[in-house]
Amino acid sequence: MKFRFLAMALGVILALAILSCGESAPPPAKAVLINDQGQKVGEATLTETPQGVKISVKVENLPPGVHAIHIHEKSMCDHPGFASAGGHFNPFDKKHGLKNPQGPHAGDLPNLTVGADGKGSYETVAALVTLKPGKNSLFQEGGTSLVIHANPDDDMTDPAGNAGARIACGPITR
DSSP states (O other): OHHHHHHHHHHHHHHHHHHHHTSOOOOOEEEEEEOTTSOEEEEEEEEEETTEEEEEEEEOSOOSEEEOEEEESOSOOOTTTTGGGOSBOOTTOOOSOTTOTTOOOTTBOOOEEEOTTSOEEEEEEETTOBSSSSTTBTTOTTOOEEEEESSOOOSSSTTTTTOOSEEEEEEEEO
């Protein structure tokens, strides 16, 4: 009886291992962030995880302080002002804000802090997006971008958390 149970348990473990091997993670994505003068000010790496998309960002030559950072609905970062990036990525038609009871947008992220030297690093997991195909994929027709704003996000106010001007933008690409 003991051996039968052990054999069944090993069979289940093997079956789960085979099933999980069949589902490979998509390749990482990236975004090269530029300022309104077209100068590179940072890079982001986006990696699929079981919890969502891990976003790792390193920036330089930005104003010190706390800045909103969001995923926007289009992959265009045209000057001036990056309005071409559209609004926040919002495939589930929610209200803005990580603290909003009717939110958040899938593209809402925690704020980024930039040091007195103009440099900052940032890491978060965006649980409502994926690099895989689907309604919440960052690779929708028209693409998506990562945008840094002049001010912090208040995490409540629709549509953009009073985040102010867009000071850096980068299309999300493979």
